[in-house]
Amino acid sequence: MSTKRVVTATINGTDSTLIVDDRMSLLDALRDAAGLTGTKEGCLTGDCGACSVIMNGRLVDSCLVMAPEAEGAIIETVEGLAQGNDLHPLQKRFLEHAALQCGVCTPGFLVAAKDLLDRNPEPTDDEVRYWLAGNLCRCTGYDKILRAVHDAAADLRSSSR
Amino acid sequence: MKPLEYHAPGALDDAVRLSAEAGASPLAGGTDLIVQHRMGRVEVAHMVDLKKIPELNVLEFDKKSGLRLGAAVPCAALAECEPIGRLYPSLLEGAELIGSTQIQSRASVGGNLCNGSPAADTICALIVLDAVCVIQGANGSREVAAKDFMTGPGETALNKGELLVEIRVPPPAPLSGNGYLRFIPRNEMDIAVVCVAAHLVFDKDRETCLDAKIAVGAAAPTPLLVEQAGRALIGSKLDEPALKAAAQAASKAVRPIDDARGTAEYRRHMAGVLTRRAVGMAVNRFKESG
Ligand SMILES: Cc1cc2nc3c(=O)[nH]c(=O)nc-3n(C[C@H](O)[C@H](O)[C@H](O)COP(=O)(O)OP(=O)(O)OC[C@H]3O[C@@H](n4cnc5c(N)ncnc54)[C@H](O)[C@@H]3O)c2cc1C
Ligand code: FES
Ligand code: FES
Numbered sequence: 001m002s003t004k005r006v007v008t009a010t011i012n013g014t015d016s017t018l019i020v021d022d023r024m025s026l027l028d029a030l031r032d033a034a035g036l037t038g039t040k041e042g043c044l045t046g047d048c049g050a051c052s053v054i055m056n057g058r059l060v061d062s063c064l065v066m067a068p069e070a071e072g073a074i075i076e077t078v079e080g081l082a083q084g085n086d087l088h089p090l091q092k093r094f095l096e097h098a099a100l101q102c103g104v105c106t107p108g109f110l111v112a113a114k115d116l117l118d119r120n121p122e123p124t125d126d127e128v129r130y131w132l133a134g135n136l137c138r139c140t141g142y143d144k145i146l147r148a149v150h151d152a153a154a155d156l157r158s159s160s161r
Numbered sequence: 162m163k164p165l166e167y168h169a170p171g172a173l174d175d176a177v178r179l180s181a182e183a184g185a186s187p188l189a190g191g192t193d194l195i196v197q198h199r200m201g202r203v204e205v206a207h208m209v210d211l212k213k214i215p216e217l218n219v220l221e222f223d224k225k226s227g228l229r230l231g232a233a234v235p236c237a238a239l240a241e242c243e244p245i246g247r248l249y250p251s252l253l254e255g256a257e258l259i260g261s262t263q264i265q266s267r268a269s270v271g272g273n274l275c276n277g278s279p280a281a282d283t284i285c286a287l288i289v290l291d292a293v294c295v296i297q298g299a300n301g302s303r304e305v306a307a308k309d310f311m312t313g314p315g316e317t318a319l320n321k322g323e324l325l326v327e328i329r330v331p332p333p334a335p336l337s338g339n340g341y342l343r344f345i346p347r348n349e350m351d352i353a354v355v356c357v358a359a360h361l362v363f364d365k366d367r368e369t370c371l372d373a374k375i376a377v378g379a380a381a382p383t384p385l386l387v388e389q390a391g392r393a394l395i396g397s398k399l400d401e402p403a404l405k406a407a408a409q410a411a412s413k414a415v416r417p418i419d420d421a422r423g424t425a426e427y428r429r430h431m432a433g434v435l436t437r438r439a440v441g442m443a444v445n446r447f448k449e450s451g
Contacts, residue, residue, distance in 0.1 A: 002164040022167040022208075025195075045196050046264055058237060058266035064195050065267070066188070066208060068167040112262065134261020 009070045011036070012080030018067075026065035027051045030077060033067075038078040038107045042136070049135035052108040053077050059115040061134070078107035081114060089155040090114060093148040101139035109135050113149045121157055125150075169210040173217075173326065177299055179209045181322030187211050189233045190267035192260065193276040216297075216326050217271070222248075228330040232271025236283075237262075239270075248333055250446055251286035251341035251358045258282045258343060271325045274307075277315040278352075280379035284311060285358035286341045288376040288386050292330045298323040308376070311383040334372075336363040338450065340442025343379070344431050346422070353379040354423045355431040357411070359439035361394070363447060368398045375407065375436055380415035380428045387414040390436060399444060407440065408433035 003022045018033040030036045042050035044063045051062040054076040081088040100106045116131045170176045184206030197203045211217050217233035222244040236256035239245050246253045259268050259282050273281045287307035294305045305318045343356035362372035373394035378384040389410035397403035417428035
């Protein structure tokens with residue numbers, strides 16, 4: 001039998017207690033124990049970024065984090081982006097540019113882009129491309145995603161002024 | 162799924178003891194270990210997380226003694242530590258080539274070395290920078306030069322139960338420059354076909370090369386310090402004959418294989434081409450340093 005344990009973490013600002021098995025990844029813990037199914041599973045090998053979350057201030061692939069590692073961690077997932085019914089500027093711009101088709105990659109892109117804009121409010125095109133190189137989309141093509149990120153960055157800059 | 166137990170010791174001694182047990186694997190960033198475990202390439206009954214151990218989280222620079230890099234420090238932290246990009250650009254270049262933003266948040270230089278891949282992106286820089294690996298086992302600690310750390314594909318100087326604690330990199334000479342580059346078929350998210358690091362030390366005339374080290378990766382069962390390539394440059398002003406001799410020495414020293422990323426012949430050729438380019442990068446770094 002694998003060990004079961006209780007993990008306490010702050011997820012999207014809320015103290016959460018999750019019962020996990022030592023074999024589980026953070027991705028499994030978020031989806032199956034916390035019921036936060038916004039974070040998606042793509043490859044399970046760190047290649048696609050669909051499972052991206054922010055853990056203790058760094059963007060990570062939650063499929064490559066073991067669930068018990070989340071003990072005491074501060075975790076941000078796609079569910080934390082919108083404030084109630086008010087979508088985050090990134091979400092609004094993704095919709096406006098139709099920067100998604102099937103949507104499986106979208107939560108990962110949103111979380112990765114949020115982390116970028118938190119660090120760098122005015123990224124160049126190259127900076128966006130490199131930052132998002134660990135997020136794959138097999139439907140949309142990256143152009144619309146890039147434009148959505150730049151527009152959201154501009155929205156955030158003007159609203160913080 | 163087979164049983165698995167996770168441990169997060171806070172003390173180095175406990176981590177050494179736990180790692181010596183059957184079925185135990187140390188866990189740093191997990192970007193190799195978790196993938197290999199998931200694909201069934203390694204069997205892990207105990208994961209011993211090293212990230213809670215203070216000794217493995219050290220990241221310090223001192224003008225006299227150089228850089229101390231804890232084995233579990235994530236690559237992303239290197240860019241945030243100012244002297245690294247300035248004094249050890251080859252190391253930062255290697256770390257920033259590993260996977261994606263997400264991977265660099267977790268992947269450690271220590272794990273990159275301990276995984277033992279001949280294509281690992283941080284090892285060549287550490288070899289040319291004369292880095293030393295500090296290892297802890299049940300019977301005490303020992304040091305191994307970076308150039309001797311990898312012993313074969315997937316194999317290192319570590320014995321079962323030994324842990325890499327930190328990597329020490331001496332301060333580079335005042336008149337010097339270093340650089341690292343790899344060749345891959347695309348821009349990001351791929352593994353080196355060949356990679357080269359160069360470290361050059363200059364005389365007061367700022368032209369004559371006093372010391373040179375060239376390391377080539379992904380072109381033999383282990384990364385190689387190509388001493389003949391360095392020797393070809395020492396004493397020269399890095400003119401065409403010296404560069405040509407260094408490139409030839411690198412091409413001659415490698416023992417590449419044919420695989421999906423390139424033929425042996427191509428890798429041999431590229432080892433020479435990249436040697437020239439890495440030397441060029443090191444020269445530029447030196448000039449930029451004023
Ligand atoms: C999508 C993706 C892309 C990648 N791209 C690259 C790339 O471009 N270049 C590249 O070089 N690598 C690449 N890698 C491989 C990997 O990210 C690196 O090798 C990384 O540096 C490993 O570090 P880690 O901390 O994650 O190691 P882990 O996975 O935690 O450990 C690696 C191995 O070393 C052992 N170990 C770790 N720390 C210690 C220690 N202190 N003492 C003893 N043993 C230890 C572990 O048991 C394991 O066997 C990639 C991986 C992925 C998933
Ligand atoms: S599911 Fe985690 S990176 Fe693809
Ligand atoms: S929208 Fe389908 S993978 Fe990106």
